[in-house]
Amino acid sequence: MPARRKRPAGIRDLGGFLVAAALPLPWVIAHALGGVGLQSEYVALLAGLAILGGAFILSWATELAERDIPQSLALLVLALVSVLPEYAVDLHFAIKAAEDPQYAHYAVANMTGANRLLIGLGWAAVVLVACRRSRTRALRLEPHHRIEIRFLLFATLYSFVVPLDGYINLFDAVVLLGLFLWYAFSAAHGGSEEVELVGPSALVDREFDDLGRRLWALALFFYAGYAIFVSASPFADGLVHVGRTYAIDEFILVQWVAPLASEAPEFVIAILFAVRMRGGMGLGALISSKVNQWTLLVGALPIAYCIASTSFRGLPLDARQTEELYLTSAQSLLATLLISNLEITRVEAVMLAALFGVQLVFPSTDVRIAFCVLYLAIFLGLLIHSPVRRRAFFDLLRTPPR
Numbered sequence: 001m002p003a004r005r006k007r008p009a010g011i012r013d014l015g016g017f018l019v020a021a022a023l024p025l026p027w028v029i030a031h032a033l034g035g036v037g038l039q040s041e042y043v044a045l046l047a048g049l050a051i052l053g054g055a056f057i058l059s060w061a062t063e064l065a066e067r068d069i070p071q072s073l074a075l076l077v078l079a080l081v082s083v084l085p086e087y088a089v090d091l092h093f094a095i096k097a098a099e100d101p102q103y104a105h106y107a108v109a110n111m112t113g114a115n116r117l118l119i120g121l122g123w124a125a126v127v128l129v130a131c132r133r134s135r136t137r138a139l140r141l142e143p144h145h146r147i148e149i150r151f152l153l154f155a156t157l158y159s160f161v162v163p164l165d166g167y168i169n170l171f172d173a174v175v176l177l178g179l180f181l182w183y184a185f186s187a188a189h190g191g192s193e194e195v196e197l198v199g200p201s202a203l204v205d206r207e208f209d210d211l212g213r214r215l216w217a218l219a220l221f222f223y224a225g226y227a228i229f230v231s232a233s234p235f236a237d238g239l240v241h242v243g244r245t246y247a248i249d250e251f252i253l254v255q256w257v258a259p260l261a262s263e264a265p266e267f268v269i270a271i272l273f274a275v276r277m278r279g280g281m282g283l284g285a286l287i288s289s290k291v292n293q294w295t296l297l298v299g300a301l302p303i304a305y306c307i308a309s310t311s312f313r314g315l316p317l318d319a320r321q322t323e324e325l326y327l328t329s330a331q332s333l334l335a336t337l338l339i340s341n342l343e344i345t346r347v348e349a350v351m352l353a354a355l356f357g358v359q360l361v362f363p364s365t366d367v368r369i370a371f372c373v374l375y376l377a378i379f380l381g382l383l384i385h386s387p388v389r390r391r392a393f394f395d396l397l398r399t400p401p402r
Contacts, residue, residue, distance in 0.1 A: 023050060024223075027227075031234070057224035059266065060201040060220060085261070086114050086293070087296075090301065092233050093106040105320070108168075113255035115328050117256070117263055119335045124356075133275060133279070139280065141284060142280055146342070149336060151179060168315040168317065173303050180296045180299065199269075255324075323368040330379075334379045338389075
């Protein structure tokens with residue numbers, strides 16, 4: 001039987017681009033026609049597809065733009081722009097919370113879901129794919145990734161303080177946004193790997209000169225940005241209405257379905273790097289995204305809420321949101337320890353995925369508390385029994401970032 005011929009990469013890339021570009025069109029047209037009386041489930045579906053397509057296009061546009069910015073900022077810019085769809089949805093919830101306190105639950109749900117997905121699904125997948133491709137037991141990171149890991153540790157440690165007063169308040173915003181700016185400054189003065197374009201962005205880079213590439217990047221930015229802008233609010237509200245209509249826990253829908261749509265391009269790009277034997281760069285991009293979400297996103301929520309509510313009181317937290325935040329912080333602390341020595345094994349990746357998967361399937365108070373304790377117990381066990389990781393972990397605290 002003759003071997004099956006592979007489709008040329010250019011055709012695959014063009015096909016992927018056309019599919020992503022087509023995904024926002026149904027909702028963009030429906031929005032232009034005033035929504036045409038669509039039911040909430042169809043609004044959520046079409047707006048969600050628009051966000052998914054826009055997120056892919058936005059990530060490709062960002063990769064093209066990276067040809068014209070300092071290489072040291074590559075991972076930061078890619079990670080930051082890739083999660084803009086997540087920011088759009090979450091900030092919508094924070095603004096709506098000023099009118100309806102119920103939406104404060106959804107803002108925290110979306111943020112904690114996105115953060116835990118990054119580690120439990122994204123990090124684990126990249127490590128496993130990279131180890132399989134390279135036939136090794138562990139994925140090694142380059143030394144310059146210590147910048148991202150160090151700021152992830154700083155943000156994680158502070159995250160344990162955030163829920164203590166029952167709010168994500170403006171002081172938290174100042175601290176977290178300050179950390180983000182410090183991180184951006186450090187990244188601008190640190191090293192970075194050479195940017196490698198993959199997928200449709202590589203196709204555009206091959207086919208056009210510098211001016212053509214820049215024009216394409218601008219056009220893609222505007223198209224994706226508009227699609228996400230007109231979709232974020234209907235998608236978020238549509239998910240809530242679907243949950244209420246069909247007696248589905250809307251907290252769960254907002255926590256896991258919304259982040260999956262906005263995080264998917266980021267995951268795909270990171271996994272493509274792993275497939276191309278650049279797993280360290282793929283994981284580095286996801287670590288940078290985690291830092292961005294743990295600082296910029298969390299810090300922006302109380303600011304959006306306070307502006308919308310015309311008050312200085314922060315975004316309120318109830319018991320469940322507090323549990324979700326502590327669980328997210330505990331997961332982040334363990335993950336930071338695992339990569340503190342610039343190496344994470346397949347077994348550790350499976351552990352992160354398994355812990356995430358089990359608590360995802362059983363969303364109850366007892367399970368959240370139990371897994372928070374479990375994450376912290378594993379963290380302490382590794383810290384005590386692994387001198388290499390203990391030394392690397394405390395070096396992150398002692399060595400000042402640039």
